[in-house]
Amino acid sequence: MSQKFARRMGSVHRSFIREILKVTADPEIISFAGGLPNPALFPVAEMEEAASRVLSNTGRSALQYSTTEGDPALRQWIADRYRTQKGLDVGPDDILISTGSQQCLDLVGKILLDKGDKVVIERPGYLGAIQAFSFFEPEFVPVSLESDGPDLEELEAAFKDGARVFYAVPNFQNPSGLSYSLEKRKAVAELMDRYDVVFVEDDPYGELRFLGEHLPPVYSFRTGPSLLCGSFSKVAAPGYRIGWVVAPQEIRDKLVIAKQASDLHTSTLAQAIMRDYLQHNDLDRHIERIRECYGRQRGVMVKAIEDCFPASVEVTRPEGGMFLWVTLPEGTVSMDLFDIAIERKVAFVPGRPFYVDGSGENTLRLNYSNSDEDRIRVGIGRLGDALTSFIG
Amino acid sequence: MSQKFARRMGSVHRSFIREILKVTADPEIISFAGGLPNPALFPVAEMEEAASRVLSNTGRSALQYSTTEGDPALRQWIADRYRTQKGLDVGPDDILISTGSQQCLDLVGKILLDKGDKVVIERPGYLGAIQAFSFFEPEFVPVSLESDGPDLEELEAAFKDGARVFYAVPNFQNPSGLSYSLEKRKAVAELMDRYDVVFVEDDPYGELRFLGEHLPPVYSFRTGPSLLCGSFSKVAAPGYRIGWVVAPQEIRDKLVIAKQASDLHTSTLAQAIMRDYLQHNDLDRHIERIRECYGRQRGVMVKAIEDCFPASVEVTRPEGGMFLWVTLPEGTVSMDLFDIAIERKVAFVPGRPFYVDGSGENTLRLNYSNSDEDRIRVGIGRLGDALTSFIG
Numbered sequence: 186m187s188q189k190f191a192r193r194m195g196s197v198h199r200s201f202i203r204e205i206l207k208v209t210a211d212p213e214i215i216s217f218a219g220g221l222p223n224p225a226l227f228p229v230a231e232m233e234e235a236a237s238r239v240l241s242n243t244g245r246s247a248l249q250y251s252t253t254e255g256d257p258a259l260r261q262w263i264a265d266r267y268r269t270q271k272g273l274d275v276g277p278d279d280i281l282i283s284t285g286s287q288q289c290l291d292l293v294g295k296i297l298l299d300k301g302d303k304v305v306i307e308r309p310g311y312l313g314a315i316q317a318f319s320f321f322e323p324e325f326v327p328v329s330l331e332s333d334g335p336d337l338e339e340l341e342a343a344f345k346d347g348a349r350v351f352y353a354v355p356n357f358q359n360p361s362g363l364s365y366s367l368e369k370r371k372a373v374a375e376l377m378d379r380y381d382v383v384f385v386e387d388d389p390y391g392e393l394r395f396l397g398e399h400l401p402p403v404y405s406f407r408t409g410p411s412l413l414c415g416s417f418s419k420v421a422a423p424g425y426r427i428g429w430v431v432a433p434q435e436i437r438d439k440l441v442i443a444k445q446a447s448d449l450h451t452s453t454l455a456q457a458i459m460r461d462y463l464q465h466n467d468l469d470r471h472i473e474r475i476r477e478c479y480g481r482q483r484g485v486m487v488k489a490i491e492d493c494f495p496a497s498v499e500v501t502r503p504e505g506g507m508f509l510w511v512t513l514p515e516g517t518v519s520m521d522l523f524d525i526a527i528e529r530k531v532a533f534v535p536g537r538p539f540y541v542d543g544s545g546e547n548t549l550r551l552n553y554s555n556s557d558e559d560r561i562r563v564g565i566g567r568l569g570d571a572l573t574s575f576i577g
Numbered sequence: 578m579s580q581k582f583a584r585r586m587g588s589v590h591r592s593f594i595r596e597i598l599k600v601t602a603d604p605e606i607i608s609f610a611g612g613l614p615n616p617a618l619f620p621v622a623e624m625e626e627a628a629s630r631v632l633s634n635t636g637r638s639a640l641q642y643s644t645t646e647g648d649p650a651l652r653q654w655i656a657d658r659y660r661t662q663k664g665l666d667v668g669p670d671d672i673l674i675s676t677g678s679q680q681c682l683d684l685v686g687k688i689l690l691d692k693g694d695k696v697v698i699e700r701p702g703y704l705g706a707i708q709a710f711s712f713f714e715p716e717f718v719p720v721s722l723e724s725d726g727p728d729l730e731e732l733e734a735a736f737k738d739g740a741r742v743f744y745a746v747p748n749f750q751n752p753s754g755l756s757y758s759l760e761k762r763k764a765v766a767e768l769m770d771r772y773d774v775v776f777v778e779d780d781p782y783g784e785l786r787f788l789g790e791h792l793p794p795v796y797s798f799r800t801g802p803s804l805l806c807g808s809f810s811k812v813a814a815p816g817y818r819i820g821w822v823v824a825p826q827e828i829r830d831k832l833v834i835a836k837q838a839s840d841l842h843t844s845t846l847a848q849a850i851m852r853d854y855l856q857h858n859d860l861d862r863h864i865e866r867i868r869e870c871y872g873r874q875r876g877v878m879v880k881a882i883e884d885c886f887p888a889s890v891e892v893t894r895p896e897g898g899m900f901l902w903v904t905l906p907e908g909t910v911s912m913d914l915f916d917i918a919i920e921r922k923v924a925f926v927p928g929r930p931f932y933v934d935g936s937g938e939n940t941l942r943l944n945y946s947n948s949d950e951d952r953i954r955v956g957i958g959r960l961g962d963a964l965t966s967f968i969g
Contacts, residue, residue, distance in 0.1 A: 229636030244621030248814035422640035424845030453816035
């Protein structure tokens with residue numbers, strides 16, 4: 186007989202992007218579909234030195250069980266950075282280390298969301314959050330993302346309608362590449378304070394700004410409860426699976442209980458190597474190299490798009506991060522374009538899975554961090570050809 | 578105002594053992610409370626060589642994102658071991674790597690348990706499973722654990738009453754140290770097949786047998802759905818957070834979806850170092866050293882108990898694993914003994930949290946893996962004094 190699964194499994198689906206990535210395994214395909222950092226920038230030699238130091242000096246403790254909250258010195262490093270770079274009043278005890286920032290989303294769902302609770306998510310929104318929260322069967326309330334942040338009228342309407350959790354990626358959002366303006370950050374914070382909304386601010390890309398000025402997190406404008414999630418995946422390496430969340434004590438205490446039940450703690454060894462790497466190297470200099478590289482790759486992609494795409498196609502021009510967002514003319518379906526593109530050996534992610542309301546059929550996401558400049562030029566050329574034959 | 582949390586948070590509690598461990602941070606206290614492997618046995622030098630090989634030879638891929646299912650060569654190694662050592666028909670594709678075997682319990686709860694579903698758990702039962710499952714609000718059905726396995730009449734009654742999931746640790750159980758006999762393994766498997774029950778067999782300690790004969794897992798006697806969870810924490814090192822689950826395809830597919838939403842994948846780097854260590858070293862020889870050491874420590878503890886404890890106190894005599902289980906005379910409360918023991922600078926874990934029905938007040942758990950022989954003798958002497966003054 187067929188296995189009986191929990192009812193919540195009816196709300197969740199195999200990742201569409203995973204399926205896409207299987208199609209793009211063909212090495213002849215130039216893929217802008219994934220969301221991988223450029224591995225050429227990983228500080229491999231420095232990490233090898235760090236691993237050697239950790240295992241020769243503190244091997245026994247690095248291989249042992251450790252606390253659920255995470256490595257104290259690593260949390261201290263993160264707190265120091267928030268204080269010096271953003272002027273935030275964050276201490277090590279405000280931080281919980283997570284198994285990648287994806288785990289923060291699972292833990293947030295676990296402790297905050299009952300079935301049917303309204304959660305505001307950007308439209309389009311981050312797929313990993315949609316997947317993590319879906320297990321707790323909330324009602325997603327999509328709020329349109331404009332070029333400078335969420336539509337404030339829609340946002341207020343959602344809060345008036347009872348939504349008490351808002352998840353967002355205000356810097357170089359995945360999938361759109363868009364960022365909130367300073368004015369919108371303040372307005373969004375004020376609105377959430379007024380309606381007593383918990384903000385879950387996910388900021389994996391904030392450090393990857395190659396144009397314009399760094400802006401303070403929405404977190405810094407809140408008086409009400411705010412969570413700030415971060416990650417080493419985009420600034421150092423994702424293979425560690427180390428993220429974190431800054432949270433007020435009442436919420437953090439519950440997150441710790443949920444994390445302990447989920448995986449006891451994040452890898453002691455991975456945390457120790459990352460901490461040692463950070464203590465012995467200049468992360469800012471390393472991030473500068475990433476910014477410079479991604480800025481160049483983004484520039485090449487935008488230029489190639491301007492040269493190759495039909496004029497009816499719109500594209501965002503992000504000032505940081507890893508993604509461009511493409512809007513095709515109304516009525517076209519990017520999934521149909523996908524099949525044509527694969528024939529021409531180029532891949533992207535159709536935008537629809539990022540819309541909880543089933544819209545967005547004419548959108549798609551392009552990643553520029555994981556292809557070198559030549560492949561970007563060739564790949565965008567192929568996609569331009571596909572687009573021309575698709576929309577004429 | 579006070580934060581509103583999900584209703585499920587009413588079913589979960591901060592770990593009692595965590596609180597206990599805080600009390601025992603005093604270095605003068607000899608603690609038998611934790612559940613840590615002996616760090617003197619960690620293969621630190623070999624792990625350092627493995628880390629160096631991985632980062633110098635395949636650094637870029639070891640630091641990148643990887644698949645949710647886990648490192649293919651690591652899964653192959655695990656499958657090969659099941660085939661050669663236990664004769665199980667397991668291939669790499671049957672295995673999902675998890676962030677410690679604790680994560681398997683969270684994922685199992687996520688995909689299988691609706692609120693109010695009946696789950697059978699041993700009495701006493703593993704606290705980590707109680708905590709992980711509690712987030713999904715099942716009804717726990719405790720079944721008494723006898724010296725050779727569960728009470729079969731109680732087990733059948735639970736199945737007749739509608740329980741369709743059974744979680745158990747048949748080898749050197751945490752907390753009791755008890756193991757299932759061959760006859761009980763077969764009988765339990767047959768009973769589950771008859772009632773179409775999913776078995777979640779957790780086997781972190783099976784390799785740590787220092788007395789008697791290895792017995793096949795209950796899994797090997799099933800025709801119905803069975804999950805077999807394993808871990809490198811007790812045979813190599815827990816700081817990696819690498820466990821796994823063998824599961825039939827229909828269940829495994831859902832576990833993969835749940836894992837992706839939970840943390841995308843287990844640390845690529847941790848998996849790569851562990852895999853390289855396993856490929857370049859003889860794990861069996863290493864496990865032999867652990868067995869020899871724990872067997873000696875267990876012998877010293879049992880001998881000291883026979884010398885120091887009042888005759889009215891009962892103790893299990895496990896043939897492997899890391900724990901002894903102590904039963905005080907009826908009517909006594911081990912939590913009261915705990916306070917006396919702490920005054921005498923010795924600690925243990927009171928047994929009650931391992932009982933989902935609130936019983937077990939006169940029981941306690943002792944760990945012998947993480948103290949050397951001298952400390953075991955001194956600590957058990959102190960505990961004997963405490964017991965003598967406690968129960969007279």
